[in-house]
Amino acid sequence: MRRTTEDGGFVEPRSRPWIWLVYVLLFGASVPWYLPAGPARLWFGLPHWVVISLVASLGVAVFTAFVIARYWSAPDDETYGDDGH
Amino acid sequence: MSLALGAAYGVGLYLLVLIALGYATRRPGGQSGLGDFYLAGRDLGVFVLVLTLYATQYSGNTLLGYPGEAFQIGYAWVMSVGFMMAIVVVYLTFAPRLQRIARRRAFVTPGDWIAFRFDSPRLTLAANALLVVAIANYLLAQLVAMGHVTEGLSGGAVPYWAGVVLLTLVIGIYETIGGMRAVAWTDCVQGIMLLAGLTGLLLAVVPSPTDLGAVTAAIAAEAPEKVAVPPWSVTRNWLSTILLIGFSAAVYPHAIQRIYAARNAATLKRALRVMVFLPLVTTGVMFLVGVLAIAELPAGGDPDQVMPLLLTAWSGRSLALYCLAVVVITAVVAAIMSTADSVLLSLSSILAKDLLGQTLLRGASEAQLTRVGKRLSWLVVAVLVVLALAPRTTLWGLTEIRMEILAQVAPLFVLGVAWRRLTTAAAITGLAVGCATYAGLLLAGYPEVWNIHAGVIALGVNVGCCVALTRLQAAACAKLRWSNSAAREPRI
Numbered sequence: 223m224r225r226t227t228e229d230g231g232f233v234e235p236r237s238r239p240w241i242w243l244v245y246v247l248l249f250g251a252s253v254p255w256y257l258p259a260g261p262a263r264l265w266f267g268l269p270h271w272v273v274i275s276l277v278a279s280l281g282v283a284v285f286t287a288f289v290i291a292r293y294w295s296a297p298d299d300e301t302y303g304d305d306g307h
Numbered sequence: 308m309s310l311a312l313g314a315a316y317g318v319g320l321y322l323l324v325l326i327a328l329g330y331a332t333r334r335p336g337g338q339s340g341l342g343d344f345y346l347a348g349r350d351l352g353v354f355v356l357v358l359t360l361y362a363t364q365y366s367g368n369t370l371l372g373y374p375g376e377a378f379q380i381g382y383a384w385v386m387s388v389g390f391m392m393a394i395v396v397v398y399l400t401f402a403p404r405l406q407r408i409a410r411r412r413a414f415v416t417p418g419d420w421i422a423f424r425f426d427s428p429r430l431t432l433a434a435n436a437l438l439v440v441a442i443a444n445y446l447l448a449q450l451v452a453m454g455h456v457t458e459g460l461s462g463g464a465v466p467y468w469a470g471v472v473l474l475t476l477v478i479g480i481y482e483t484i485g486g487m488r489a490v491a492w493t494d495c496v497q498g499i500m501l502l503a504g505l506t507g508l509l510l511a512v513v514p515s516p517t518d519l520g521a522v523t524a525a526i527a528a529e530a531p532e533k534v535a536v537p538p539w540s541v542t543r544n545w546l547s548t549i550l551l552i553g554f555s556a557a558v559y560p561h562a563i564q565r566i567y568a569a570r571n572a573a574t575l576k577r578a579l580r581v582m583v584f585l586p587l588v589t590t591g592v593m594f595l596v597g598v599l600a601i602a603e604l605p606a607g608g609d610p611d612q613v614m615p616l617l618l619t620a621w622s623g624r625s626l627a628l629y630c631l632a633v634v635v636i637t638a639v640v641a642a643i644m645s646t647a648d649s650v651l652l653s654l655s656s657i658l659a660k661d662l663l664g665q666t667l668l669r670g671a672s673e674a675q676l677t678r679v680g681k682r683l684s685w686l687v688v689a690v691l692v693v694l695a696l697a698p699r700t701t702l703w704g705l706t707e708i709r710m711e712i713l714a715q716v717a718p719l720f721v722l723g724v725a726w727r728r729l730t731t732a733a734a735i736t737g738l739a740v741g742c743a744t745y746a747g748l749l750l751a752g753y754p755e756v757w758n759i760h761a762g763v764i765a766l767g768v769n770v771g772c773c774v775a776l777t778r779l780q781a782a783a784c785a786k787l788r789w790s791n792s793a794a795r796e797p798r799i
């Protein structure tokens with residue numbers, strides 16, 4: 223997998239388009255625009271679309287934790303006041 | 308003992324703890340530098356950073372307003388979990404690089420980034436003006452909430468004005484003594500109170516799936532629209548809300564300053580990894596409490612009274628629920644105060660450093676600016692307390708639109724960090740056209756268009772202008788270079 227390394231090993235998530243595509247899919251899944259409006263079935267005592275939304279939101283949280291761990295790397299850490307821009 | 312008296316003891320004890328913490332976190336020699344006073348010496352560790360971000364991000368509105376929203380609109384309020392997570396996702400677009408640059412350049416305020424990136428005093432001033440308007444209204448909203456909460460929860464024993472003055476005084480004291488250190492450490496207490504109250508609620512009142520199924524079926528029989536799959540009009544608004552909250556709350560000045568205040572990148576990374584899960588146990592729990600209230604309380608009541616009514620009803624059932632209600636009431640006060648203190652500190656830093664420091668006090672030392680900032684805090688709260696004591700003022704109405712104003716500043720951070728080619732002219736035009744679009748839609752009577760917030764439409768126009776103008780300028784430069792090189796070519 224391509225990994226952009228710049229500024230002495232500094233890596234950040236924003237330069238990887240696939241990460242933002244996954245976010246679009248997860249947030250898209252968390253909003254039930256794709257389900258026909260109308261009566262809901264019960265899953266675990268909640269309407270099924272609420273359960274789908276919560277699972278997708280959990281997916282956002284887990285994916286974010288993964289992205290931060292894997293695709294954000296900053297060789298720590300410049301001393302305050304250093305000028306290295 | 309009545310719930311009001313129990314809550315009074317709980318809140319009183321809590322206020323004493325806050326003042327003691329403010330005293331304990333003070334620097335013996337005083338805080339002379341701006342970075343020391345406003346960013347706690349840029350040395351916040353993971354524990355403090357998570358709790359201060361948490362306590363600041365979730366205001367009293369989360370505990371009082373969100374159950375009321377769920378009570379009113381039903382299960383669709385599950386959207387609150389997603390839009391709070393969107394804030395952390397938006398952080399990922401700019402926080403890693405901003406934290407790095409902020410540390411190297413010793414940034415104190417959000418305006419420092421804008422001045423550094425765009426090198427335009429006009430743009431920095433305009434962005435600061437928007438930030439000040441937005442967060443001054445936010446602070447005013449917290450002061451008004453302090454008055455309502457103390458009056459409502461004490462059963463009228465503590466009048467509205469006394470609640471506003473007392474709680475503001477406590478915030479002013481510990482903030483002046485300890486600056487960001489005091490705010491961050493008191494946020495820790497406030498964050499722990501919030502988590503304790505929410506965990507207690509989760510354990511005490513959330514039913515088993517079987518019971519929850521019965522509650523859902525009962526709601527479906529009474530108000531089927533609150534359970535049914537929402538129509539397109541609602542899902543469009545839901546998507547719009549995710550965008551609006553995600554982009555605007557991520558650029559709250561006090562949130563940006565917490566990115567600056569992180570001890571290092573590793574600390575910020577760990578804090579955000581925890582933060583992204585907290586909506587599940589915060590807005591998620593409030594959503595469930597609001598849904599349960601649909602079955603428990605009569606329909607058509609005041610949504611803002613849902614939580615107080617539920618707490619009063621639950622506190623009479625057992626000693627454990629009584630104690631839980633006291634903790635939740637203290638957590639409500641804590642949530643309001645933790646947001647108010649952070650916003651006040653941020654406001655004072657922008658006014659002292661970016662506005663006075665660049666005009667009347669140009670060339671003043673950091674110690675002078677810090678002293679001025681402390682005095683400005685008192686001046687700002689004095690003005691806002693006067694406004695809060697007459698909450699019918701027009702400024703109060705502006706509170707509702709603060710997120711949509713903040714959203715117009717978001718491209719300066721998100722695009723400004725992520726897109727090196729973004730030009731200053733494009734950023735200024737985007738900000739101006741975005742604000743004009745938003746104001747135009749509001750004045751024309753369209754706070755929403757096709758269920759999309761006017762602020763989100765304006766943000767789209769703002770970003771569109773930034774992209775189009777930057778590309779046009781790049782194309783014009785390329786054409787000029789081509790013309791120049793063609794002119795230099797020897798004629799045959």
